[in-house]
Amino acid sequence: MSDRLKIALLLAPALSIIGVLFFGGLLIGLMRSFNYMPVIGLTEPDLSAYIAVFTSREFYLSFLLTFHIAFTSTVISSILAIGSALLLRRTFVGRSLINFLFQLNLTVPHLVGAIGMLYLFSQSGSFARLGAEWNLIAKPSDFPALVFDPYAIGIILQYIWKEVPFIGVIVLANMQSLGEDYESVARSLGASKWQAFIHVLMPLIFPGVLSASIIVFAFTFGAYEIPAILGASYPKALPVLAYQKYTDVDLAARPEAMAMAIVIAALSALMIYFYVRYMRRRIRS
Amino acid sequence: MKKILGAALLATSVAFTPNAFADTADGKSLLGQPWEKIVETAKGGQVNWFLWGGSDDINKYVTEYVGGILKNDYGITLNRVGLTDTAEAVNIVLSEKEAGVTDKGSVDMIWINGENFRTMKQGGLAYCGYTDTLPNNKLVNWENPAIANDFGVPVDDCEVPWSKAQFAFAYDTARTEKPPKSIGELIEWVKANPGQFTYPAPPDFNGSVFVRHVFYHAAGGVENLLGDFDQAKFDEVSAKAWKILNDMEPYLWREGKTYPTSVNALEQLFANSEVALYFNYEPAGVGLNIENGTFPATVKGYGLSDGTIGNTNYTIIPFNSPNKAAALVLQNVLLSGAAQYEKAKPDVWGTQPAIEISRTADDIKAKFASIKKHPAVASAEELAKNALPELQASWISAIEKGWVANVGQ
Numbered sequence: 225m226s227d228r229l230k231i232a233l234l235l236a237p238a239l240s241i242i243g244v245l246f247f248g249g250l251l252i253g254l255m256r257s258f259n260y261m262p263v264i265g266l267t268e269p270d271l272s273a274y275i276a277v278f279t280s281r282e283f284y285l286s287f288l289l290t291f292h293i294a295f296t297s298t299v300i301s302s303i304l305a306i307g308s309a310l311l312l313r314r315t316f317v318g319r320s321l322i323n324f325l326f327q328l329n330l331t332v333p334h335l336v337g338a339i340g341m342l343y344l345f346s347q348s349g350s351f352a353r354l355g356a357e358w359n360l361i362a363k364p365s366d367f368p369a370l371v372f373d374p375y376a377i378g379i380i381l382q383y384i385w386k387e388v389p390f391i392g393v394i395v396l397a398n399m400q401s402l403g404e405d406y407e408s409v410a411r412s413l414g415a416s417k418w419q420a421f422i423h424v425l426m427p428l429i430f431p432g433v434l435s436a437s438i439i440v441f442a443f444t445f446g447a448y449e450i451p452a453i454l455g456a457s458y459p460k461a462l463p464v465l466a467y468q469k470y471t472d473v474d475l476a477a478r479p480e481a482m483a484m485a486i487v488i489a490a491l492s493a494l495m496i497y498f499y500v501r502y503m504r505r506r507i508r509s
Numbered sequence: 510m511k512k513i514l515g516a517a518l519l520a521t522s523v524a525f526t527p528n529a530f531a532d533t534a535d536g537k538s539l540l541g542q543p544w545e546k547i548v549e550t551a552k553g554g555q556v557n558w559f560l561w562g563g564s565d566d567i568n569k570y571v572t573e574y575v576g577g578i579l580k581n582d583y584g585i586t587l588n589r590v591g592l593t594d595t596a597e598a599v600n601i602v603l604s605e606k607e608a609g610v611t612d613k614g615s616v617d618m619i620w621i622n623g624e625n626f627r628t629m630k631q632g633g634l635a636y637c638g639y640t641d642t643l644p645n646n647k648l649v650n651w652e653n654p655a656i657a658n659d660f661g662v663p664v665d666d667c668e669v670p671w672s673k674a675q676f677a678f679a680y681d682t683a684r685t686e687k688p689p690k691s692i693g694e695l696i697e698w699v700k701a702n703p704g705q706f707t708y709p710a711p712p713d714f715n716g717s718v719f720v721r722h723v724f725y726h727a728a729g730g731v732e733n734l735l736g737d738f739d740q741a742k743f744d745e746v747s748a749k750a751w752k753i754l755n756d757m758e759p760y761l762w763r764e765g766k767t768y769p770t771s772v773n774a775l776e777q778l779f780a781n782s783e784v785a786l787y788f789n790y791e792p793a794g795v796g797l798n799i800e801n802g803t804f805p806a807t808v809k810g811y812g813l814s815d816g817t818i819g820n821t822n823y824t825i826i827p828f829n830s831p832n833k834a835a836a837l838v839l840q841n842v843l844l845s846g847a848a849q850y851e852k853a854k855p856d857v858w859g860t861q862p863a864i865e866i867s868r869t870a871d872d873i874k875a876k877f878a879s880i881k882k883h884p885a886v887a888s889a890e891e892l893a894k895n896a897l898p899e900l901q902a903s904w905i906s907a908i909e910k911g912w913v914a915n916v917g918q
Binding site for chain 1: 596712769
């Protein structure tokens with residue numbers, strides 16, 4: 225058996241699952257988005273669902289909101305993760321304990337975290353009550369609106385809480401395998417600490433940061449449950465909006481839901497492409 | 510997205526469960542059979558019941574009480590599948606029909622009414638024509654138009670009633686002295702008490718029914734809205750209704766910049782004293798919430814002098830359910846006097862029976878008469894004096910869409 229055949233055979237189970245479940249689902253979604261759904265009597269494909277999506281103001285507002293959530297969460301998480309990794313790679317007393325605490329969030333499901341955010345940051349949450357108790361604010365409802373808020377602060381906080389350890393663990397592993405030799409050389413040749421970081425360490429860990437942050441960006445752009453729990457009623461994040469169309473009692477709204485889902489998939493692919501290009505250029509300069 | 514994936518995974522896992530018992534997907538062959546034979550066929554099987562899962566008390570009644578009877582008396586396993594939105598189950602059946610799954614569906618029964626029932630009928634997704642087969646069907650008064658029509662859509666032997674519900678408000682007597690007792694008073698009260706009121710954003714079921722109350726108020730009475738959808742009338746009334754709601758908006762919780770997205774969120778806001786009024790289509794929940802400590806004991810439910818909307822909810826069997834015999838047995842158990850009584854007990858659920866109590870056996874009648882209502886729950890008899898009908902589903906869709914476009918943005 226040739227190697228090529230062997231590889232193909234070995235990959236076949238995984239590929240057939242991806243092929244059937246992922247591309248099969250995508251294909252059916254695509255068909256429905258073109259208003260082709262024989263079961264409810266739609267047999268003439270057309271573009272009306274896409275026209276409806278692209279002419280609705282709510283869609284653009286939702287897109288901006290979702291982009292803001294994904295972009296802000298990714299950037300802040302990446303910066304904090306790099307900072308934490310720099311601290312955690314040093315040797316100090318209790319390092320393994322701190323390291324353990326740092327990674328603890330990874331095991332907590334997003335949903336649980338979101339409920340925690342509600343308990344802590346809502347206007348009847350723990351911080352609002354403590355604030356009122358200590359006379360920092362007159363009554364709990366004076367607490368700033370951090371959940372169900374138009375700027376999605378609660379959602380972003382939740383994502384940062386969850387994604388900093390995720391990116392951090394990848395970056396830390398990366399830094400530890402590199403060691404500190406390269407930076408020491410740069411320092412011995414007269415580079416400042418900052419120069420050694422920005423010109424030596426950053427380019428070395430950059431591929432790791434990039435791939436981790438892409439995962440975070442794609443996830444936060446397409447995730448449903450956090451904006452569903454912590455988001456405002458208007459505008460909604462794109463996945464929440466698409467799901468609302470999908471569960472609309474009017475069967476005729478299904479094609480619109482599918483069109484929106486296809487647009488979400490296409491947009492995330494496009495944005496990841498530009499993000500990678502921009503970041504690459506940025507780091508080279 | 511994850512939720513859809515979850516539902517899909519769930520559907521596949523249910524579909525792949527081995528069927529060790531008789532497959533009863535062919536609903537026609539069950540019609541007219543003696544009941545004992547259907548019970549015999551259903552024995553050893555299972556039934557997948559999809560229903561709204563947002564209340565622990567209802568979930569407990571279904572799994573423990575109903576599931577216990579099915580297991581012990583009929584040898585049937587009840588598999589309760591919780592939903593946040595009944596449309597999710599309708600979607601599963603619809604996708605199965607699309608995929609050509611006509612006899613191995615994953616849904617055997619759905620708790621349903623209104624717009625979702627219309628969708629099931631529209632898509633030809635329901636199993637119909639069987640109600641006479643159920644022995645306990647004789648307890649149902651099909652002559653009552655509120656039972657024979659589901660939100661204005663004729664039931665046509667495609668579903669079986671389960672409970673009745675009527676919308677009611679609640680307030681905390683310790684915090685609020687005089688709650689508004691009509692929609693007109695509420696509109697004024699909201700302006701006098703800024704930040705103390707809000708409602709879940711439609712299409713949430715309870716938010717939507719609140720907006721319908723305002724709609725009835727704007728129309729000068731529900732009698733002007735009954736019948737088929739009328740665009741001219743809708744335009745006229747909706748202009749007034751949106752104006753009322755938009756004028757109210759700056760005085761709502763968070764100045765109306767956002768709305769809670771579910772009735773559970775409203776319940777939390779009320780429990781945390783962020784808002785002063787709570788409402789629900791199921792008034793009995795107030796009593797349960799007091800007993801489990803979510804609400805203080807000073808909370809009290811009440812109806813409106815200009816009436817509140819009532820409805821009947823049902824259970825439906827999809828056309829492609831593979832366990833129709835077991836589903837029929839389940840429906841028959843749900844309609845029995847004993848199960849309807851258990852459900853009516855205030856410490857279990859406290860909901861109103863859909864059967865005629867006068868048609869039940871004497872011991873059941875006596876049990877119903879002995880029920881002590883939770884003092885905080887608005888009395889069903891009082892509410893029923895001012896009951897308003899539901900509109901046809903086409904009106905409701907138009908009102909929900911109109912709210913999102915004119916008020917929610």
